[in-house]
Amino acid sequence: MTNTAGPLDSFRGEFLRQPLNARRVAGALEAPGCQRRTVLDAAAVNLDKLGSLVSGLPRDRQSPFALTRGNQFEQQVVANGMAEIVSLARRHLGLEIPEVRQHDLSASALREAYPGVTGTRMNELRVRLTRQRAEEMLTEPSQAYNLIRHAMTRLDFGGEIVYLEQDVLAFAVDGRIHVVEIKSYPCIDGRADPTKASATVRQTAVYVLSLQQLMVEIGAPPDVVNTTTMIVLPENLSFRPTAVTIDIDMYVRRLRRQLASVPQAAEILDGIPTGTGLPAHPADGASADEVAAAAMAVREALASLPPRFTDGCVSCPLFHHCRDEAELHRSTARLGSAVAGVCGNVTDIAAALDLAEGRRAPANASEAAVAATLARSAAAARFAAGGLA
Amino acid sequence: MVFMEAARDLIEVVTALRNANDALLDATMSGDVAEATRLLQHVAVLERRRNRLVHKSNPGVAPSTSSYESSVPLRDQVIRALQLTGRPSSARLVSDVTKSRWAERVDTAKLSYLRRDEGRSWQKSQELPGRQARDVYVVPALTYDRFTPVRGTVALSAWPTGLRLIAPLSPRVDMLHSTVALAEEASTVAGTNYEAPMMRLMARLGATIPGVKPFGAEPQAVIQAARAELKEIEETDELERSEAAERAHAQLDAKALLFGTQIRAVTSHAAGGSR
Numbered sequence: 001m002t003n004t005a006g007p008l009d010s011f012r013g014e015f016l017r018q019p020l021n022a023r024r025v026a027g028a029l030e031a032p033g034c035q036r037r038t039v040l041d042a043a044a045v046n047l048d049k050l051g052s053l054v055s056g057l058p059r060d061r062q063s064p065f066a067l068t069r070g071n072q073f074e075q076q077v078v079a080n081g082m083a084e085i086v087s088l089a090r091r092h093l094g095l096e097i098p099e100v101r102q103h104d105l106s107a108s109a110l111r112e113a114y115p116g117v118t119g120t121r122m123n124e125l126r127v128r129l130t131r132q133r134a135e136e137m138l139t140e141p142s143q144a145y146n147l148i149r150h151a152m153t154r155l156d157f158g159g160e161i162v163y164l165e166q167d168v169l170a171f172a173v174d175g176r177i178h179v180v181e182i183k184s185y186p187c188i189d190g191r192a193d194p195t196k197a198s199a200t201v202r203q204t205a206v207y208v209l210s211l212q213q214l215m216v217e218i219g220a221p222p223d224v225v226n227t228t229t230m231i232v233l234p235e236n237l238s239f240r241p242t243a244v245t246i247d248i249d250m251y252v253r254r255l256r257r258q259l260a261s262v263p264q265a266a267e268i269l270d271g272i273p274t275g276t277g278l279p280a281h282p283a284d285g286a287s288a289d290e291v292a293a294a295a296m297a298v299r300e301a302l303a304s305l306p307p308r309f310t311d312g313c314v315s316c317p318l319f320h321h322c323r324d325e326a327e328l329h330r331s332t333a334r335l336g337s338a339v340a341g342v343c344g345n346v347t348d349i350a351a352a353l354d355l356a357e358g359r360r361a362p363a364n365a366s367e368a369a370v371a372a373t374l375a376r377s378a379a380a381a382r383f384a385a386g387g388l389a
Numbered sequence: 390m391v392f393m394e395a396a397r398d399l400i401e402v403v404t405a406l407r408n409a410n411d412a413l414l415d416a417t418m419s420g421d422v423a424e425a426t427r428l429l430q431h432v433a434v435l436e437r438r439r440n441r442l443v444h445k446s447n448p449g450v451a452p453s454t455s456s457y458e459s460s461v462p463l464r465d466q467v468i469r470a471l472q473l474t475g476r477p478s479s480a481r482l483v484s485d486v487t488k489s490r491w492a493e494r495v496d497t498a499k500l501s502y503l504r505r506d507e508g509r510s511w512q513k514s515q516e517l518p519g520r521q522a523r524d525v526y527v528v529p530a531l532t533y534d535r536f537t538p539v540r541g542t543v544a545l546s547a548w549p550t551g552l553r554l555i556a557p558l559s560p561r562v563d564m565l566h567s568t569v570a571l572a573e574e575a576s577t578v579a580g581t582n583y584e585a586p587m588m589r590l591m592a593r594l595g596a597t598i599p600g601v602k603p604f605g606a607e608p609q610a611v612i613q614a615a616r617a618e619l620k621e622i623e624e625t626d627e628l629e630r631s632e633a634a635e636r637a638h639a640q641l642d643a644k645a646l647l648f649g650t651q652i653r654a655v656t657s658h659a660a661g662g663s664r
Contacts, residue, residue, distance in 0.1 A: 075481070079479060079481050080479065080481075080482060080567075080594060080597075081560030081563065081564040083564055083594065083597040084597055086561060090599065097618060097622065098558075100558060100560075100561040101558055102557060102560055103557065104540070106540075108540055109539075109540045111540075112538045112539070112540050112649075113535055145557055
C-alpha cells in the first residue's frame with residue numbers, strides 16, 4: 001500500500017501538501033487518463049497553490065457568503081432530530097416510520113465524549129465508529145442506526161489515505177444503505193444547474209465506492225450500499241429542502257476502474273528523469289524573482305508529466321497552464337475534445353489543416369481516414385461559406 | 390463643588406422618579422389609560438437621566454444592557470422555553486421558540502457558558518450546606534450509552550433521568566412531543582400577537598410529520614399526526630431510555646447524573662487513535 005509513497009513524496013519535495021478529499025478524488029473522473037493530474041493527486045500536492053503559482057493568477061475561492069449559506073442550509077436540514085431528512089428519506093428512499101434511529105458522528109459531537117482527540121486520531125476514531133455502526137446494520141438491523149450524520153470512511157488513493165465525510169447515511173432495515181448529500185445550490189422547477197449537479201454526482205460516487213470497500217472489509221456484499229443516492233437541495237429560490245434521487249452506479253464503476261489504475265503514478269514517475277521534483281513554495285513575503293524562479297521550476301517539473309487536455313479540464317487548478325501549453329504546441333486538444341476526437345492521432349493543428357486541404361498525403365491508414373473526414377468537412381465549410389456569400 | 394452638584398442633581402431626579410412612579414401606580418389603579426401612558430414615558434426619561442448621572446459620577450458602574458436586548462436573563466429564557474417544549478431541545482429550537490412565543494432573541498453563543506455556570510452553581514450548593522440550591526438547573530442532555538453531554542442540546546434537571554438521556558429514537562420522539570406542545574401553545578395564544586409566529590413555527594416542524602400538509606397546517610391536525618407517529622416509536626424509545634436511566638443511577642454519582650460523565654484525559658488507546 002505504501003510502496004508508491006516514496007517516489008511520490010520525493011516528487012512533492014518541500015511543496016505544500018493538501019490532504020485529498022472527495023471532491024478531489026472526484027476530479028480524477030473529470031480528467032480521465034491525465035498522467036499529470038494522477039501524479040499530482042497521488043502525491044497530495046496542493047493543487048490550488050500550484051496552479052496559482054504557475055499561472056500567476058490567484059485561484060478563485062468560493063465566496064464566504066456562499067459558504068455561509070451552504071452551512072446555514074445544512075444546519076437547517078439536520079435540525080430538530082434531522083426532521084427534514086427524516087421526512088425526505090421516507091418519501092424518496094422508502095424508510096419506514098420506525099426507521100428514525102439516529103446518531104451523530106461529527107467531530108464536534110464526538111469531542112464532547114472524547115475530549116482531546118483531534119486531527120488524524122479523530123478521523124481514525126470516526127472511521128472506527130462508522131465501521132462499528134455498519135457492522136451493527138448487518139448483524140442486528142432492527143437495533144442499528146438508520147440515520148448517521150457525518151459518517152467517515154477511508155479510501156486508498158495511490159497510497160495516500162483519503163478521509164471522506166458523508167453528510168448523512170440512511171439505512172433501511174431491509175438491508176439498504178443510501179448516501180445522502182446536502183448541497184445548497186437551488187433546484188429550480190425540479191432541475192438543478194447541470195454542472196454543479198454532475199460535480200455532486202461524482203463526489204457522491206466517491207462516498208459510495210469507499211462505503212462499498214468498507215462492506216467488503218467487514219465481509220458483507222458491497223451491493224448493500226445502494227447506488228441510488230439522495231441529493232438534498234433548496235427548492236426553487238426558497239430555503240425549503242427538496243430532494244432528488246439518482247442512481248450513480250455508472251459513475252461508481254467508472255471511478256473504481258480509475259482508482260485501480262492510480263498506483264501507476266509511481267510507474268509514471270519511473271519514466272521521468274530522476275531528481276525531478278517540485279520546488280518549495282515561496283514564502284509569503286518572497287520577492288518577485290523568487291516567485292518567478294519557483295514558477296519556472298514548477299513548469300520544468302510539470303513538463304516531464306504528460307497531460308491529457310480535454311473539456312473536463314476547466315475545473316482543474318492547472319487549467320490555464322495546460323491550455324497555454326496546448327496552444328504553444330498547436331495541439332488539436334486546444335480546440336476541444338470533439339475536434340481532437342475527429343482528428344484522431346493527428347494531434348498537430350497545422351498537420352490536420354494540411355490533410356484537410358490536401359497539401360500533404362496521408363502517411364498511413366489512420367491518417368487517411370482522418371484526412372477523408374477532414375476533407376469532407378472542409379468542402380462542407382467552403383460550400384456553406386460560398387452559399388452565404 | 391462639581392461633585393456636590395452632581396449628587397444634588399441625582400437626589401432631585403430620584404425624588405422625581407419616585408413621585409412619577411407613585412402617580413403611575415395611581416393612574417393604573419384608577420384605569421386612566423392616557424395618563425398611565427404619559428407617565429410611563431416620563432418614568433423612562435427620568436430613569437435614563439438617573440442612569441447618566443450615576444455613570445458620570447461613578448464611571449466604574451457597569452452600564453445597563455442596551456434596550457435592544459431582552460431584559461429576561463438568558464437562564465430564565467432557556468428554562469421558560471424548555472418548560473414549553475417539555476423535552477430536551479437544541480439551542481436552535483430554544484432560540485426559535487423564544488423568538489416566536491416571547492418575541493425575544495436568545496444569544497445561543499452564550500449557552501455553553503450558561504451550562505458551565507450551572508455546573509459550578511450546583512457544585513457550590515452541594516459544598517456549602519447553608520446555600521440554597523436552585524429549584525431547577527439547565528443541564529446538558531446526555532447520551533444513553535456513555536452518559537456524555539450531547540452537543541448543543543439542553544434539558545432541565547427537574548426532569549426524570551430517562552427524559553434527559555438521548556437514545557437512538559429520542560431525537561425524533563422529543564421533536565414530536567415538542568411539536569405537540571407548541572401546537573397546543575399556539576392554540577392558547579390565539580388572538581394575540583404571538584399567534585402568527587407560533588403557527589409558523591409549529592407548521593414548519595409539523596410539515597415533516599407524515600399526513601400534515603406542507604403549508605398552513607392547523608394545530609389540531611399537527612397534534613393528531615404527531616401522536617400517530619409517536620404511537621409507532623414511543624414505546625421502544627421509553628424502554629431504551631428507562632433501561633439507560635437504570636444503568637445511569639447504578640453507575641453515576643449525583644453530579645454526573647445531571648451534568649454528564651466527568652471529562653477526563655483520554656489515552657490514545659481509549660480513543661482508538663494509535664495503531
